[in-house]
Amino acid sequence: MSNDFDVVVVGGGPSGFIAAIAAGRLGAKTLLIEKYGFLGGMPTGAALGPISPFHFGDEQVIKGIPQQFVDRMVELGGSTGHAKCTNPHGSGAYLCFYDRQVYKWAALQMVLEAGVTPLFHSFLSGTQTDGSGRVTGVTVTNKSGQATYRAKVVVDATGDADVAASAGAKHVLGRESDGAMQPGTMMFDMANVDSRALKAYMDDHLDEFEWATEIVPMRPFSEDLESNYFVGQGFRNLVSGAIDSGELKLARDTILFLTTTHPGVIHFNSTRVHNVNGTSAEDLTRAEIEARGQVMSLSKFLRKHIPRFEDAYLADTGIQIGIRETRHILGEYVLQGEDVMEGRKFDDAIARGYFPIDIHNVKGREGYVKGGGDWTDLQDSYDIPYRCLVPETVDGLVISGRSISATHQAMGSFRTQGGVMGIGHAAGTAAALAALSGVQPRDLDVSTLQAALEAEGASIRRDPEVAAQEKQRAQEAVAEALRQGRITGKYVQEAMGGAKAPRL
Numbered sequence: 001m002s003n004d005f006d007v008v009v010v011g012g013g014p015s016g017f018i019a020a021i022a023a024g025r026l027g028a029k030t031l032l033i034e035k036y037g038f039l040g041g042m043p044t045g046a047a048l049g050p051i052s053p054f055h056f057g058d059e060q061v062i063k064g065i066p067q068q069f070v071d072r073m074v075e076l077g078g079s080t081g082h083a084k085c086t087n088p089h090g091s092g093a094y095l096c097f098y099d100r101q102v103y104k105w106a107a108l109q110m111v112l113e114a115g116v117t118p119l120f121h122s123f124l125s126g127t128q129t130d131g132s133g134r135v136t137g138v139t140v141t142n143k144s145g146q147a148t149y150r151a152k153v154v155v156d157a158t159g160d161a162d163v164a165a166s167a168g169a170k171h172v173l174g175r176e177s178d179g180a181m182q183p184g185t186m187m188f189d190m191a192n193v194d195s196r197a198l199k200a201y202m203d204d205h206l207d208e209f210e211w212a213t214e215i216v217p218m219r220p221f222s223e224d225l226e227s228n229y230f231v232g233q234g235f236r237n238l239v240s241g242a243i244d245s246g247e248l249k250l251a252r253d254t255i256l257f258l259t260t261t262h263p264g265v266i267h268f269n270s271t272r273v274h275n276v277n278g279t280s281a282e283d284l285t286r287a288e289i290e291a292r293g294q295v296m297s298l299s300k301f302l303r304k305h306i307p308r309f310e311d312a313y314l315a316d317t318g319i320q321i322g323i324r325e326t327r328h329i330l331g332e333y334v335l336q337g338e339d340v341m342e343g344r345k346f347d348d349a350i351a352r353g354y355f356p357i358d359i360h361n362v363k364g365r366e367g368y369v370k371g372g373g374d375w376t377d378l379q380d381s382y383d384i385p386y387r388c389l390v391p392e393t394v395d396g397l398v399i400s401g402r403s404i405s406a407t408h409q410a411m412g413s414f415r416t417q418g419g420v421m422g423i424g425h426a427a428g429t430a431a432a433l434a435a436l437s438g439v440q441p442r443d444l445d446v447s448t449l450q451a452a453l454e455a456e457g458a459s460i461r462r463d464p465e466v467a468a469q470e471k472q473r474a475q476e477a478v479a480e481a482l483r484q485g486r487i488t489g490k491y492v493q494e495a496m497g498g499a500k501a502p503r504l
């Protein structure tokens, strides 16, 4: 392999593989470096549940390459596509269920089709800079030893801003005031659950759930997949009592479970480990030990105490604990919580944000209902300015994904998959345009970048007519699901006591 590239993307998570596809399609010679042997980052490696919405209300704000990726998963028979939640609190407006193996394969197919060169099993171990501090390449350590790859522009999609930190870019770790970071979670799946019986139990015992939703798919999908989807969070009294008595080892006082694409397999987003610095190997080691202990304890508790789990077994865990937050780069603009909440628009918009601010309790076991963490609905979708992707001081570098320049609070909104994929589309496009035209990312003409994004189908501005059509289509789909008896219609916010509960 030649070691000279136009664009090197480090990190093959949702923001990285989308960035690599965008760069490759524009004709940039692109290398994608990933420490694992597959793509997907947290969604596949940490065994996540569904993709959170690409939508604000019923308006789809993430389109372009991220939507093409969802379409590919549906075509491959491994996803439901976007499905509407009848009670959006806690999940956001839509969820897109996917098979993790198909996710990995669809991402890899699209990366290869874009002419991108993948390099797996390779860990970033250094960054090259020239005399002016411009990044000129990266070094990786792998089975072959060490290798250096030169790039006109590097995209840092490690989630942790490893490239930027190694190049000396300014950053903060976690919350500005005290460095607190969102807790980590080891995700897991239980198989051999009678999910229809579980849903029937929920229908009859709504009072045991502080939040739950029925889900209405918006398009046809493979008949081999589960056909009924729902989410529930509850059992607070049971869980709290078991924690207090010492029977259950868990740092969270409710259980959040979601259906999956596989009949009889239920996914759990229910463990919690506090004070984990995901950029410290020692912290990560402590967190893996703690989280695995919680998984073993909770899966045993589920079998013993939670209705319809008597015959279930622990089928899968993440290959690593899920890390929600680490470094935030200081860029040419720092996206603020107010920008997000008020739906602020910017001239240099390159993607849109839409998800409620979702910050898990950084200290205790309580959820939003009991005053822990933050779930804040937004007034409108907001713009993500290109300046947030450009580090304040370092050249030759574009930041992608959850570590772009933003506060702890603002990141609590755009961190879900649709948000980081939209950013990834822009990051890869910007890197390719800068590399191919020989300008630094900070000097790139933003209107050229916006035009290139729109040419690939990205939605960086609202089209009121399309938004109205999307709303009407969603209402018709819910009405049809009710008519056909596919949903009960009782899982609405009012029926749940107006509760805003969980976190994903």
Ligand SMILES: Cc1cc2nc3c(=O)[nH]c(=O)nc-3n(C[C@H](O)[C@H](O)[C@H](O)COP(=O)(O)OP(=O)(O)OC[C@H]3O[C@@H](n4cnc5c(N)ncnc54)[C@H](O)[C@@H]3O)c2cc1C
Binding pocket: 010, 011, 012, 013, 014, 015, 016, 033, 034, 035, 036, 039, 040, 041, 042, 043, 045, 046, 048, 049, 050, 051, 052, 053, 122, 123, 124, 157, 158, 159, 160, 162, 184, 185, 186, 187, 269, 322, 323, 324, 400, 401, 402, 403, 415, 416, 417, 418, 420, 504
């Ligand atoms: C527990 C948990 C639950 C979540 N639940 C949901 C949910 O329900 N819905 C939703 O939409 N979103 C959810 N999210 C959010 C979403 O998954 C993440 O914010 C998103 O994956 C971030 O994407 P990213 O590309 O920025 O980083 P990541 O997904 O972290 O990807 C980074 C990639 O870079 C690689 N990498 C990192 N460092 C190096 C290095 N030094 N060298 C080489 N490779 C490296 C990693 O292996 C990984 O592939 C959840 C996140 C977590 C942690």
